[in-house]
Amino acid sequence: MNGGMKKSPLKIYWKRLRQNKLAFTGGVMVLVLFLVAAFASIFSPYDPNEIDRHNILNPPSLTHPLGTDELGRDIMSRMVWGSRISLAVGFVAVGIATLIGILLGSLAGYYGGWAERIIMRFIDIMLSIPTFFLILAVIAFIGPSIWNIMVIIGLTSWMGVARLVRAEFLTLKEREYVLAARALGVSDLMIILKHIMVNSLAPVFVSAILGVASAILVESALSFLGLGVQPPTPSWGNILTSGKDNIEIAWWLSVFPGLAILITVMSYNLFGEGLRDAIDPRLWGTGES
Amino acid sequence: MIPYLAKRLLEMIPTLLGITILSFLIIHLAPGKPTDVLTEMNPKITPEARERLEKYYGLDKPVYTQYGLWLKRVVKFDFGESFSTDRRPVIAKIWDTKQPLVERRLFITFVINAFSMLLIFLIAIPIGVFSATHQGLFSDKVTTVTVFIGFATPAFWLALLLMMLFGIHLGWLPISGLKSMDYDTLSVFGKIWDRAEHLILPVFISSFGGLAGLSRFMRGSMLEVIRQDYITVARAKGLHERRVVYHHALRNALLPIITLLGLAVPGLIGGSVIFENIFSIPGMGQLFYMSVMTRDYPLVMGILTIGAFLTLLGNLLADIGYMLTDPRIRAR
Numbered sequence: 197m198n199g200g201m202k203k204s205p206l207k208i209y210w211k212r213l214r215q216n217k218l219a220f221t222g223g224v225m226v227l228v229l230f231l232v233a234a235f236a237s238i239f240s241p242y243d244p245n246e247i248d249r250h251n252i253l254n255p256p257s258l259t260h261p262l263g264t265d266e267l268g269r270d271i272m273s274r275m276v277w278g279s280r281i282s283l284a285v286g287f288v289a290v291g292i293a294t295l296i297g298i299l300l301g302s303l304a305g306y307y308g309g310w311a312e313r314i315i316m317r318f319i320d321i322m323l324s325i326p327t328f329f330l331i332l333a334v335i336a337f338i339g340p341s342i343w344n345i346m347v348i349i350g351l352t353s354w355m356g357v358a359r360l361v362r363a364e365f366l367t368l369k370e371r372e373y374v375l376a377a378r379a380l381g382v383s384d385l386m387i388i389l390k391h392i393m394v395n396s397l398a399p400v401f402v403s404a405i406l407g408v409a410s411a412i413l414v415e416s417a418l419s420f421l422g423l424g425v426q427p428p429t430p431s432w433g434n435i436l437t438s439g440k441d442n443i444e445i446a447w448w449l450s451v452f453p454g455l456a457i458l459i460t461v462m463s464y465n466l467f468g469e470g471l472r473d474a475i476d477p478r479l480w481g482t483g484e485s
Numbered sequence: 486m487i488p489y490l491a492k493r494l495l496e497m498i499p500t501l502l503g504i505t506i507l508s509f510l511i512i513h514l515a516p517g518k519p520t521d522v523l524t525e526m527n528p529k530i531t532p533e534a535r536e537r538l539e540k541y542y543g544l545d546k547p548v549y550t551q552y553g554l555w556l557k558r559v560v561k562f563d564f565g566e567s568f569s570t571d572r573r574p575v576i577a578k579i580w581d582t583k584q585p586l587v588e589r590r591l592f593i594t595f596v597i598n599a600f601s602m603l604l605i606f607l608i609a610i611p612i613g614v615f616s617a618t619h620q621g622l623f624s625d626k627v628t629t630v631t632v633f634i635g636f637a638t639p640a641f642w643l644a645l646l647l648m649m650l651f652g653i654h655l656g657w658l659p660i661s662g663l664k665s666m667d668y669d670t671l672s673v674f675g676k677i678w679d680r681a682e683h684l685i686l687p688v689f690i691s692s693f694g695g696l697a698g699l700s701r702f703m704r705g706s707m708l709e710v711i712r713q714d715y716i717t718v719a720r721a722k723g724l725h726e727r728r729v730v731y732h733h734a735l736r737n738a739l740l741p742i743i744t745l746l747g748l749a750v751p752g753l754i755g756g757s758v759i760f761e762n763i764f765s766i767p768g769m770g771q772l773f774y775m776s777v778m779t780r781d782y783p784l785v786m787g788i789l790t791i792g793a794f795l796t797l798l799g800n801l802l803a804d805i806g807y808m809l810t811d812p813r814i815r816a817r
Contacts, residue, residue: 218630321503323748324800326792328755330508330775333785336777337515413639417759420641421774440645440763445652454642462637 205475212474219470227465244430253446263448265438271448274430275456281431282460285346285415286408292350294404295356298393304358305365307390313360319355327352331414336397336421342425346419349411350365357403364396390407398475405468409461416457432457493804497797504793505559505786509552514566518544519568519780525817542568542782555786564787569779575787579769587680591791594761594768595670597684598753600691602746609696610742617738618730620708635697640756644690644763651657651686659683661765687764691756702745707738740811747803750796787805 213219232239241261248268256263264272304315329347338344368374376389382391418424419433420440427434432453439450496579519542522533539545542552558565565574577583579591586592612628620627652660659665663683664676710716711734718731757770765771769788776784 317503319499319508321500322605324510324751324793324796325504326499326751326796328758329789329792330511330772332758333777333789334511334515337512337517350724405551409637411661416639421759421762436642436645447649449777450642450645450649454639454645457639457642458634458637461639462633463676465633465637477491 201292209471211473213470216470216473218466219465219474222463222466222468225459226467229251229279229283229460229463232276233283236276236280240276242270242273245269245428253442253449256448262452263446265435265446265449266442271435272454274435275453278430278432278435278453279456279460281342281375281409281425281429282415282457285342285349285425286464287412288346289349289353289411290404290407291416292347293354293407294357294400296351296354298361298400300354301358301361302365302388302393305362306369306384306392315358316362319358322352322355328414328417331418331475332421332423335418340418340423340426342429345415349414353411353414357407360399360403361396362433364399365392368392368395371406388427399472402468402472402475405464405471409464409468412457412461412464418455419434490805493801497801501790501793501797505556506552508786508789508793509555510548512782513551517780519782520544521780553718559790564790565783567776567784568781569784575783578772578784579787579791587604588767588768590767590772594757594770594807595764595795596766597687597691597760598750598757599764600688601686602749603755604692604696605699605749606746609699609702610702610739611716614707614730614735614738615703617707617711628700632697632701632752635693636701638693638697640690641691641759641763643693644686646762647686647690648763658686660686663766675680687760687766687800690760690763691753694756699742699745703738703742706741707734710734710738713737736810740807743803743810745803745804746787746806747796747812750799751792754792754795796801 213223244271248264251260251264251268253266254260254264254268260270260272262275264270264276281437300318304312310322330360331352369392374387377387377391415424416431416433416436420433420436422434422437424433425431436450437455439446439453442449488713518540536545543551546554555565561577566572566574567578576771580589582589612632616625616628616632637658648660651658659682663680665671665683668676668679716729716734719733720726724733757768757775759770760766761768761770762774769791770785773788775781776788
C-alpha cells in the first residue's frame, strides 16, 4: 500500500474501479439505463399503449425497430417504458430490504444475547421458506399492484444484508476506537450510527447493487406469470408473456425483452462485483480483479 | 457424530414450527377471503350462505385457533381438505396413491429437481476448477464472462428461446407436458425415451440458474484454497500438479460447496412454479400456482410446509455430507 494511505478511500475506490474494465463498463451501462428510464418519452418512438389494428404482430422494421405486439403496439416503446418499472421495483425493493437488514443486523451484531438469537433464528426461518412461493401466494391474495410487488420483494430479501451487517458489527465492535468511544461514555445509538455503521456501509452498498439485479429478475418472473405488473402497463416480464402466447409466430416478442433483462441484470452484477473488489483492501495493490 | 445429528434433527422442529406459523399468519391475515373467489364466480351466493361456508371452513374463528386446529391435524400427517370443488384431501392432491408413482405431483417435481441438482454439480464443479486453475488466462476470462451472462439470464426467457429453437424451429424436442399423445402405444423403451425427451428442456432450464452461480462460487473457493500454505508445501515437495489440484486443493474447496447444496433447495423449488408453468408440467409448482389463484388455503399451506420441510432436509443432508468430508467436524 505504497503512498495510498494519504488518499481518501473514495479516490482509491474510483481509481481501482477505473482499472477494472468490465466493472467500469457495467457502471456506465447502469448509468445509461438510468437515463433511458428517466427520459423514456424521448427514447420511445411511439406511445407505448397506442393500439394500431393495421400493424399487428409486425416483425422488426424501420418503422418499428423491435416489431409490434398482438395489439399493434410498438415493442421498443413498451420496453423503454418497461425499464422504468424494472428499475423502480429494483430500487424500492432493495431500499426496503436494506433498511430491514441494517436494522436487524446491527441489533443482532451489537447487542448479541437473546436479541441475536431471535433474529438469527428468524433469518434461518426466512431462508428455509421457498421465498418465491411465499411471494406468489401473497401477491395472489393482496392483488398484483406495483407497490405490493416492491414491498413483498423487499420484505423477503433482507436476510443477506442482515447477516452481512451483523458480521461487520461483530468485528467492528471489538475495535479499539469503539471501545475507546464506549469508555468515554458515548451512547449506544451514537456508537452504532457514528462509529460502526459508517464503516460497514461500503459492503452494504455493494450488496444493494447486486440486490437490484435479483429484484429485477424476480419482478420479471412475477410479471411473466401474470402476477406482476398488469397490462396495459408495460413491463419486460409481461411482454414476454405475450411472447410465450405467440411463440410460434413472433420471435421478436420473446427475444428483445429478455435481452433487456439480461443486459440490465448483468450490468448491475458486473458493477456490483467490481465495486466489491475495489473496496476490498485485501486486493489493493494486487492487480487482481 | 450421532449426538450432533440428533441435535440437528431436534433443531429442525422449532424452525419448521416457525415457518408454519409465519406462513399461516401471512396467508390468513392477507386482506380478502377464499369465499370472495366463490362469490365472484357465483354472484347469487347470499351473505348468509357465505357465512355458512366460512363457518364450515372454520374461517370465522380467530387465527391462533385456526392455526392450533391445523397443527393438530398436521402432526397426524393430515393437511385437511382442499377448498376446491373436488374437496379432496391435500395429501391426495400432492401425492396421489391411486396414480402410478411417475404421475404423482410431488414425485414429478422432486425428480426434476434431483436431476437438476445432479447436473448442476456435475457441470459446475469442473467449470469452477478449470477456471481457477487457469486463472487470468484467456480461457478463464471466456468462462467467467460466459458464467456472468448465464447468471444474468432469466431462466424463463431461456426456456422460451430453447422452445423456439428445439421445439418449433428444429422440431427435435417436445415442448410441453411429460409424455406424448401416443405414449400408450409405445414399447417399453419407447416409453422411457419419450419421458426422457420431455424432461431434457425442463431439467436443463431448472438447473441453469444454479449452474452459473455454483461454478462462480467453486472458482472462488478453489482460488482461496490454492493460496494456502499447504498447497505451496504440496507443490514444494514435488507432487504432480494434478495430484495437488485434485487431491489436496479440490477436497478442501468442495467443503463450502456442500453447504450450498442445502441452500439451493428453496431456489429450485421456487423455480419449479416457473418451469412447470412454461412447459405445462403437472407437478407441485403448477399445483401451487393454481392453489394461490383460487385461495385454496389448505393446499397453499400444505405445499409451503412440504417445501420448507424439503429445504430443511436438504440442509440436514448438506450437514451430513459436510461431516463425512471434514474430519474436524466428524470428531465432535
